[in-house]
Amino acid sequence: MFSSRATRAVVVPAQNFRNVRNLATIVPVSHRGRDHKVVVVGGGTAGLSISHQLLRKGRFVQDDIAIIDPATWNHYQPGWTLVGGGLKTKESLRRPLAGLIDPKLKFYNSGVSAFSPDDNFVTLENNDKINYEHLIVAPGIAVDFGTVKGLPEAIANPDSLVSSIYDYNVCDKVFGTVQKLQKGTAIFTQPAGVVKCAGAPQKIMWLALDHWKRAGLYNASNPSDSAIKITFATGLPTMFGIPKYCATLEELRIQRGVEGLFEHDLVAINGKMATFARPGGKEQVTKQFDLLHVVPKNRPHTFIKNSPLANEAGFVDVDSKTTRHTKYSNIWSAGDASSLPTSKTMAAITAQAPVLVRNLLSTIDSKEPQLEYDGYTSCPLVTEYGKVLLAEFKYDGVPKETFSMVGIDQAVPRRAFYHLKKDFFPWVYHKYMVKGKWGGPKIWSN
């Protein structure tokens, strides 16, 4: 199974890559069987974009690049919010993964269970070993429904009005719960800590609010007189982490009469009661609900967290600018699994992928990484049917807005942004991004 060894990894102290000899120049890989020049762990948004961008550079031949992923389907996850809003079917947002992978790439339809970075191989769940010269680690992040006591049972119960857009299997339960609620209290939660697309937990609330408003069940100008009361219970201290967009969202919350429970982190569900942990040893709070939309905690995968590649938090420990591992100079990471200190989104990957690709190729050419990722990420915040606030920012929360060049303030919710979110982004994802042809706001990747 485990044929001739690839190059031995060079372990270097963090921030000291200048003295590292290029790995690809040390010992050429005998390119047979399970040896690959580049192995990509995860064929999701990041893995597909990066492997196809690499392939399109014209420097790799058949099976030089391998993708390892156990999945049958690739999902356009941002669309699950639209499913929750009754705007799309979940089936329309997925494609068979094997069909998205260029035949020039070797596809191992299996999971990785362990990394051996000192010996340049990964181990698959069936114990096979795959050798690499360069490794790209992009298996995303786990959504852990077990972090809220009683949640798996409540979600699985078709009669409960408990649901979540954060999972393919249940995202199509959400709109039904919104339609069923005629009166009572609706609570929408966001966990403390990292969550992919930090705006999604409230996007689904704004859509539900608009639905109830149109159905005559919610009167934003007099919420106390409405059949339905709405609460946003978030583990975070504010509506959104970036002050510019937070100001608009907080204003909307107040205008629309939504109760804000900040630093309330859902930990348990019991019947129609939801219990929230509070920071600083404050007492837990329990609230009654009739409808509950839950976003559970997102966690690094255990096989990453327990590996030599992880930082203390369990993410693949990469340099925040080059995307290269801080210890292993032939290991790279992007997307949700990486330690890149920005908001975890598909949009962020549009900016990370070209940087990773260029820097990896520079390394093969015995050069230092040349491009720097600036932390770009984006969150199209649906604020009602037909309107989106388009948050775009980089490291340190500094706005980096695509349309500022034409004088547009993206903190103002607009119809044009709604069509970007609902129609354009899903289209461009399937048509260009997974094929390595989409560079985000920089348009087409070359």
Ligand SMILES: Cc1cc2nc3c(=O)[nH]c(=O)nc-3n(C[C@H](O)[C@H](O)[C@H](O)COP(=O)(O)OP(=O)(O)OC[C@H]3O[C@@H](n4cnc5c(N)ncnc54)[C@H](O)[C@@H]3O)c2cc1C
């Ligand atoms: C409800 C929701 C709304 C969102 N809204 C937006 C939005 O509006 N805009 C936006 O930009 N982003 C949004 N996102 C976030 C976006 O979908 C993710 O940030 C993005 O998909 C991350 O890509 P990734 O490649 O890192 O991980 P993924 O796309 O999740 O892919 C990870 C891949 O790794 C594979 N894998 C897992 N374990 C292993 C293993 N052991 N071995 C090998 N492979 C493995 C998986 O099968 C999967 O194919 C949203 C996400 C959700 C859930």
